[in-house]
Amino acid sequence: MQRVANLSEPGAKEAQAAAIEVAELSHVYQGREGKVPALEGISLDVVAGRFVVIVGPSGCGKTSLLMMMAGLRRPTTGTILCAGRPIDVPDPDRIGVVFQEASLFPWLTALENIEFPLSIRGAPRLERRGRADAMLNLVGLAGFGARYPHELSGGMKQRVSIARGLVQDPPVLLMDEPFAALDEQTRMTMGHELLRIWSQTNKTVVFVTHSLTEAVYLADEVLVMSPRPGRIIDRAEVTLPRPRTYEMMATDVFGRLRERIWQNIRKVT
Amino acid sequence: MVLAAWEWLPRWAVVNAALLPPLSDVLAMFVTILGRSQVQEAIAVTAGEVALAFMFAVPIGAGAGVLVAESQYFGQIFRPMLFYVFSIPKSIFLPMFILVFGIGFEQKVAYATFSTVFIVIMSAAAAVESVKADHVLVARSYGATRIQVVRRVYVPSMLPFLLETLRISMIFNLTGVMIAEMYASRSGIGQLIASWGENFQMPQLFAGVVLLAGAAIAFNETVRWLEAQCSAWRT
Numbered sequence: 485m486q487r488v489a490n491l492s493e494p495g496a497k498e499a500q501a502a503a504i505e506v507a508e509l510s511h512v513y514q515g516r517e518g519k520v521p522a523l524e525g526i527s528l529d530v531v532a533g534r535f536v537v538i539v540g541p542s543g544c545g546k547t548s549l550l551m552m553m554a555g556l557r558r559p560t561t562g563t564i565l566c567a568g569r570p571i572d573v574p575d576p577d578r579i580g581v582v583f584q585e586a587s588l589f590p591w592l593t594a595l596e597n598i599e600f601p602l603s604i605r606g607a608p609r610l611e612r613r614g615r616a617d618a619m620l621n622l623v624g625l626a627g628f629g630a631r632y633p634h635e636l637s638g639g640m641k642q643r644v645s646i647a648r649g650l651v652q653d654p655p656v657l658l659m660d661e662p663f664a665a666l667d668e669q670t671r672m673t674m675g676h677e678l679l680r681i682w683s684q685t686n687k688t689v690v691f692v693t694h695s696l697t698e699a700v701y702l703a704d705e706v707l708v709m710s711p712r713p714g715r716i717i718d719r720a721e722v723t724l725p726r727p728r729t730y731e732m733m734a735t736d737v738f739g740r741l742r743e744r745i746w747q748n749i750r751k752v753t
Numbered sequence: 754m755v756l757a758a759w760e761w762l763p764r765w766a767v768v769n770a771a772l773l774p775p776l777s778d779v780l781a782m783f784v785t786i787l788g789r790s791q792v793q794e795a796i797a798v799t800a801g802e803v804a805l806a807f808m809f810a811v812p813i814g815a816g817a818g819v820l821v822a823e824s825q826y827f828g829q830i831f832r833p834m835l836f837y838v839f840s841i842p843k844s845i846f847l848p849m850f851i852l853v854f855g856i857g858f859e860q861k862v863a864y865a866t867f868s869t870v871f872i873v874i875m876s877a878a879a880a881v882e883s884v885k886a887d888h889v890l891v892a893r894s895y896g897a898t899r900i901q902v903v904r905r906v907y908v909p910s911m912l913p914f915l916l917e918t919l920r921i922s923m924i925f926n927l928t929g930v931m932i933a934e935m936y937a938s939r940s941g942i943g944q945l946i947a948s949w950g951e952n953f954q955m956p957q958l959f960a961g962v963v964l965l966a967g968a969a970i971a972f973n974e975t976v977r978w979l980e981a982q983c984s985a986w987r988t
Contacts (some may be wrong), residue, residue, distance in 0.1 A: 554894050556890060556893060556894055574895070575896065576894070576895045576896045579894075581891075583887060583890065583891060583894075586885075587887045587888065587890075587904070588888065589888060589891075591909045591910075591912075600892075601895040601896075603905075604895045604896055604901055605895075605896065606894070645988075652895075
């Protein structure tokens with residue numbers, strides 16, 4: 485129904501279809517000294533096609549939240565809908581996940597790593613090769629398919645991870661601090677590359693990071709989380725035009741946004 | 754160098770040739786004893802014991818190791834116990850094995866299995882724990898079933914460790930069989946070596962050592978070669 489409304493009013497943001505809807509989510513885990521509330525009263529809508537970044541201090545549960553969106557963990561209460569249907573178990577047709585560094589299988593080549601999700605599904609060999617090759621090209625690693633992860637640089641490994649996340653063509657890509665282990669320059673380059681890939685594929689991206697600069701540079705919208713128990717304490721629209729350029733980082737708009745997010749995090753820590 | 758020294762030091766009477774016969778004499782004796790039916794039978798007996806004990810110890814130990822590592826329940830109950838037993842020299846149990854099984858074939862197999870199984874359990878548990886949680890998560894996020902996780906993540910992660918386990922457990926296994934044969938036995942290479950030693954038949958004794966060392970090294974190197982093939986991806 486929402487989609488029909490959406491077609492008639494393409495400009496109205498309120499009516500746009502949500503790729504992910506989180507409602508009244510909370511999570512309590514059993515720690516050594518009793519129950520620990522990790523996430524509290526989280527409600528958010530991720531509009532299809534947008535790049536949403538979640539930032540927050542370490543231990544605030546942002547990775548947990550992402551894992552729940554991926555169907556890898558169950559929240560204590562609340563619901564998560566993806567494309568209108570609940571996510572109870574991982575569903576690679578709807579959601580692709582890109583993990584932190586070192587999540588590639590070291591015993592597979594780059595190409596075999598990218599093929600992995602397809603081979604789990606039992607896709608025929610030829611289709612797998614074709615899709616994986618296309619992804620390898622998309623992330624700018626043509627010609628590196630036969631290399632093993634230990635023969636690739638940190639940035640290249642994460643390109644492979646992104647390709648693996650995209651190979652099944654899911655509408656949503658969840659990214660858990662994918663560039664956290666990279667050096668500053670590589671990190672910026674990878675962010676820029678990610679925006680290029682995103683603009684070519686029209687995915688909805690939810691990206692977790694603790695770098696404020698990275699958050700503002702990449703996002704349409706930044707969600708700020710408080711320390712444990714994690715709540716969403718701010719929601720900042722990034723109005724910078726696209727495509728983003730490195731020069732924008734020196735602008736007032738960029739600086740003010742970054743400052744606002746930082747002040748909000750500082751207030752609660 | 755070592756081999757040349759082995760040949761020439763006894764010949765030049767630098768060391769007593771009665772204690773260390775020259776290499777060429779030992780090799781000549783090696784060929785001679787291989788021709789003896791008594792030695793051939795001993796080889797067959799020992800090889801049977803080693804093979805059978807290995808076939809018991811490795812699957813039992815690997816199964817128990819996986820259980821200890823994967824199940825919190827079994828892990829908490831058996832892990833401390835395993836550490837205690839692992840630290841005990843197994844040879845002190847040899848008299849009990851003789852009381853229960855006699856001094857024949859079964860006793861050798863039982864004792865060698867016993868002396869090998871603990872190292873297999875420990876290594877298999879370590880192999881399971883070497884599987885990265887992140888890798889399991891990746892596989893699950895792509896919808897892998899339990900069986901797929903085992904086949905596509907656990908097995909390849911563990912393979913190099915498991916081959917190493919095979920190699921090390923064979924060393925324990927051979928030691929177990931040899932000690933049991935040398936301690937009390939009517940047949941087997943260990944028993945022959947022990948009796949050659951007692952009768953001061955040094956060329957035979959050394960020929961026996963060469964035979965056993967050769968077999969052990971051959972097995973070890975074969976598995977090491979396999980390890981190298983399987984772990985090309987390791988840095």
